[in-house]
Each structure stands twice: as structure tokens, then as C-alpha cells.
Amino acid sequence: MVKSKRFSERAGRFIIYATVIFLGLVCLLPLWNIVAISFSSNEAVVANAVGLKPVNFTTKAYEMIMDDAQFWRSFSISVQRVILSLIINLVIIILMAYPLSKTKRHFKARSIYMNLLIFAMLFNGGLIPTYLVVKNLDLINTIWALVLPGAVQVFSIILIMNFFIGVPKSLEEAAIIDGASPIQVLLKVYIPISLPALATVALFSIVANWNDFFQGLIYMTKVSNYPLMTYIQSLTIDIAEMINSGNSNDLQNISEVSNRNLNAAKIVISTIPLLLIYPFLQKYFVTGIVVGSVKE
Amino acid sequence: MKLDNADSFELKKKNNKWRSSEATYHWMMIPGVIFLLIFNFTPMFGILMAFQDFVPSKGIFGSAFVGLEHFRYMFSLPDIAQVFRNTIVIALGKIIFGSLLAIVFSILLNEIRLKFLKKSVQTIVYLPHFLSWVVLATVVVNMFNLDGTVNQILTFFGFEKMNFLGSNTLFQPLIISTDVWKEFGFNSVVYLAAITAIDPGLHEAASIDGASWWKRVWHITLPGMLPIILLLAILSLPSVLDGGFDQVYNLYSPMVYETGDILDTYVYRIGLIGREYSFGTAVGLFKSVIGMILILSANNMAKKYTDRKLF
DSSP states (O other): OHHHHHHHHHHHHHHHHHHHHHHHHHHHHHHHHHHHHHTSOHHHHHTTOOSSSOSSOOOHHHHHHHTOHHHHHHHHHHHHHHHHHHHHHHHHHHHHHHHHTSOTTTOTTHHHHHHHHHHHHHOOOOHHHHHHHHHHTTOTTSTHHHHGGGSOOHHHHHHHHHHHHTSOHHHHHHHHHTTOOHHHHIIIIIHHHTHHHHHHHHHHHHHHHHHOOHHHHHHOOSGGGOOHHHHHHHHHHHHHHHHHTTOTTOHHHHHHHTTHHHHHHHHHHHHHHHHHTHHHIIIIIHHHHHHHSSBO | OHHHHHHHHHHHHHHHHHHHHHHHHHHHHHHHHHHHIIIIIHHHHGGGGGGEEOOTTTHHHHSEEOTTHHHHHHHHOHHHHHHHHHHHHHHHHHHHHHHHHHHHHHHHHHHOOOHHHHHHHHHHHHHHHHSOHHHHHHHHHHHHSTTSHHHHHHHHTTOOOOOGGGOTTTHHHHHHHHHHHHHHHHHHHHHHHHHHTSOHHHHHHHHHTTOOHHHHIIIIIHHHHHHHHHHHHHHTGGGGGOOOHHHHHHHOOGGGHHHHOOHHHHIIIIIIISOOHHHHHHHHHHHHHHHHHHHHHHHHHHHHHHSOBOO
8 A cells, every 4th residue: 555655656756757847848849949950951951851950060051141231230220229228218117116106295296197107008099000100200210119119118117116115214214314315315225225126127128129020010111220030020921921831842932941041040149149148037037027016 | 482483494394305305206207208198198199090081191180080980890890700709719728728837837847856957947948938929930830830840740640741820720729839838937937936935834734644746736735826826817817809919920821810810910911001090090999998998807806806906
């Protein structure tokens, strides 16, 4: 009896470990396959011979990208966009979260501003009116079309506001008695103590801006102005459609199919910046999600 | 008398101080409010287009009003019912299967005692959450095209090849399962946090009483997770109109419009690309209004049943 129980427990443990490892592999292997494809020869990719190891190892795709001026132009547009958005987002988050963290007694108009923010979060004009506003401001084909419409991140502001509310009041009172102005209190007390939370919203901004392709698609009419994800998207969608239509064996399409290792290499390079900050993402996203997303 | 004066002087100084703080607070709000007015509130006036025959050259003030014409037209189209159905089926599928897998995964992951294995698996399963659908669409097409890995496996076991990306019956399951694949790891974070908050003494006591692992999960772990499961279920209510534009747009094609078209892709294609600005705005407005009602009811339900709220 005891023996059989121990056996069933061990079998159960084995199933648990196997399932978890299986799910891990299901996440990893499709991504790894793309990396292997990017290092394989055209012929091997077309023949669907590439699994987890590159076939006929070559770095030709990466060499071709080195000479691809548009790829690097788009790459640099994306970098500029991420940096500009990060600065603007953080400044506005801090500027708005701090007054909103005050009680109604200390900031009478608080509820007016709060309702304004919540209404902006709840309701939006929709795609077409927003597009027309950006267009009428002559922002089309400028980097500001990618940065300014997302300048106010309401969710992040509320997250930081909740964090500021939790900062011990004694710290602020001590600073005020020492004659600090509200700005000084913000700079000397609130910001230093909130760095982990600020890192979380900074990473929200970086990831969202790096990954977005849609704003580039609607606000940029010239390919030369595309941010990286929009540029990659414009390359791959045709292939997806071609494969959909089921004639991947047509001779005329072979040349296009053979771009697959080139596209794979582009995707790998476009992911490297995210992988570089991935340790921070894991650390701060996880705490940010668990601690700050909903308030009691 | 003198004392009184000094007191009121002190009070005045204090009041002034607060008043000057308040002025600073207003100044701090201004930049964000300006951006909100331009990019969030001005478009709300653009909603008027939904009740007009909007002509870009005439603008909002010059275009003729047609009342509810576009809404009448919208509900007369067989398209829109289909698009609505697609959106809700895809969104609900993602919410239900996504939460289920995340809950199961978090329970299993919590049983892993090997620190190294646990950390590695977490690192891997969180990764797809941070990748763009532009990148992941390539991964999905690569796996699910006619000659892709999944079809190679199917033929190896003697099944017919399946055209996942081009079949109206397979497209919705493909969209749902690939989204579950992308997000289950990251969604498990919150559930894992809920599990670790459960008092380990409960498990010890149950073990001593001879409860099996399964029984302990059923009677201790799951009830302990229930509040957070309930909260997240309520808060996911507003997203039933959100089929996931980025994912669908990067994976669909005219062949699968019938089951793959969702509200957001429809508005984009008909309204923006087809330049039917007024009609597109009408459909968008319909979605926004229902979305707002859903968010408000989710917030109320969360307050009522879980003592937490969004705002």
C-alpha cells in the first residue's frame, strides 16, 4: 500500500516535470527555428530541411542586411522613437502622478484632472478621427506622429500615482519643514524612492514603442520613414499571403520564398534590443504587474 | 491679542504655502492635459463624422449631417454581424483558454523544486509576451504553412496536410491557440504570486492527514487562488470586443476574412484604406461605447465582489 502510493507520487512528479519542460520547449523551439533558418542557405530553407540546427551554415543573410540601407534607416527611426517616447512619457507620468497623489485637501482640483484622465482611458474617438487629427496637424511622415499621440500613458500614470500615495508622508513633511518646494520634494524624495516603479513604466514604454508597427503603417506614407517593425511587416506579409494561397511550389515564387532566411535574420536582429533589456524586463515587469496593476 | 495676531499670521503663511503648492500642481498637470486635449479629446469631436457624410475637403463643419444613416446601414450589412461574432468568439476563446492554461501552468510550475529548471522555464515562457506580433507572425507562418513543421509532423503520423492559414474552419482555432501560446507564461505570473501567498501550513496539515497532491490542489491551492481568478476574469470582460488587431492583421488574408475579420481590422480596411471615413467612424464608435459600458461594469463588479478596482 505504502509502496504503491510512493510509486504513484513519483509518477505524478514525473508527469508534472515532463509537462512543464514540454511547455517550455513549445515556447522555445519555434523561436529557435527562426534563428536556425537565418543561418541556413536558401536551398535548405526552401526545401524545409531546417530544424533546430542550421543547414549549410552561412552568415550571408546577415552580410546582406549589413548593406541594406533601408533596414538600418528603419532601425534608427525605431531607436529615435523609443528614446523620444521614453523621455516624454516619463516626464508626463511624473509631472501628473505627483499632484494626483495629493489628497483633495492639498489639491482641490484633483478630482477634475482625475476624471479627465479616466475618461480618456475609458473612451476614445477611434481610429479614423485620431488619424485625421494627426493628419491635420501635419505630423504625417514625421517622427512626432509616432511619439506624440501616445505621450500620455494613463495606465502608467495611475500606477505611479498609486506608488506615490504609498510613500510615507513623514518624509515629505520633513522636507517641507526644511523649506523644500513641491518640485524639490518631488526630485529629492519621491523620485529616488520610486525608481523600481519608474523602471517598470519606462520598460512598458520601451517595449510598446519598439514593437508597434501599426502607427508606422498608418502615419507614414513613404517606406523610407517606416520604423523597423513596420518595415519588417511590409516585407513578410506578402510571403504569408503567398504561402496561404498554397502555391509555394510555383517556380516564379521561389525567389520570394528564398527571402525567408533573409527575413528570419532581420527578425533576429530586430529582437536583439529586447533581449538585451530582457533581464530588466523580467525583474520589473513581473513586480510591476503583481504589485501595481490593481489597487485595493 | 498679540498672540492671536501671530497665530493668524502663521496660519496665513501656511495657507499661502499650500496655495502656492497648488499653483505648482496645476502647472505640472498642464503639459499632459494639453496632449490629452489634442490627441484624445479632439478626436472625440471627430465622432460627429459618424452622423455625417464626411468629405475630407469640406471638413467636419462643412459636411452634411445624415443622422443615424450609417448605423442603419451598418446593421443592415450581413458583414457586420459576422465580424461581431468573429470578434467575440476569438476574444472569448483567448480569455478562457488563456486563463485555464496559465492557471494549470502556475500550479505545475509551483511544484518544480529544481531552482535552475524553474528559472529557465520561466525565462523562456515569458519571452513571447515581449515580442511583437510582426515577429511572431513570421514564427507562426513558418510553423503552420503547408510545408511547415506542424504539417510535416501531421504527414509523418499519416494525417492529411492542413491549410491552417487559409481555412475558414481552422483560422479561429489558430488565432486563439497562438495567442494562448504567446501569453500563458506571462499570465501565469499573477497566479503564481497568488499560490505563493497561500499559507504552507495548510499543505503540511493536509499532507499529514494523508491528502494526495491532487486533493491538496483541489481543496487548498485552487480555493486560495479563487479571489485572483475571479478578479482577473472580471477585469478581462472589456476585452471581449478586442480580438487583437496586431495578431489578426499579420496572419489573415482575403481567404479567411469570413472567420478572421474582427472589428478593428474591419474598421481599418473599410474605413481607413477604403476611405469610408464616416462609416468606419460609426463602427468604431459603436465599439467604443460598448467597450466603455463593459469597462464600467467590470470596475463595479470588481468593487462589489473582490474589494478591488481599476480606478
